[in-house]
Amino acid sequence: MTAEQEFDEFAVAAWPRLRRSAYLLTGDHHLAEDLAQTALARTYASWRRVRRADALAYARKVLVNANIDRIRRRRATELGGVAADVALATRAESGRGSAEIATDRDEIVRLLAGLTERERRVVVLRHYFDLSEAEVAGELGIAPGTVKSALSRALRKLRVAAADDETTFVRQGLR
Secondary structure (H helix, E strand, O other): OOHHHHHHHHHHHHHHHHHHHHHHHHOOHHHHHHHHHHHHHHHHHOOOOOOHHHHHHHHHHHHHHHHHHHHHHHHHHOOOOOOOOOOOOOOOOOOOOHHHHHHHHHHHHHHHHOOOHHHHHHHHHHHHOOOOHHHHHHHHOOOHHHHHHHHHHHHHHHHHHHOOOOOHHHHHHOO
16 A cells, blocks of 8 residues: 555544544634644645554644644734634534534533633543543643643633533533
């Protein structure tokens, strides 16, 4: 199998996860597709150097870095850099209606919007990707203690923000 064929297989398998991850980071479907496509394009450009066993981790790192670059560029052009990204985390549960899932998505968007960019990245990598604290630290290039404190702060903020919320998803997910 050629390197190009290997990458094609990888890209087909990784695309849904990268796109969902980008959506978690941005809250925008079109932007998520652009970020996922950028991640795959940059991964392809480095494919000869990418260890196949680590290809998804490499693409995920590229995705997170591309999002950071996008935010920096956007903030540089905005007045005061005030606008915050909205993140979305959702996992559709079988047997739930689309209206209920949409309500949960809206609530998650609202809750995650109250986090800093670092807190949002830590929450997404830790709880969506199910990475260990050490793995999150490696992905973001920060100390494990920084991950722990950012995660603790983020979860505390989410619990406080969701304290009066009545949706099942939030009650179950933040306790």
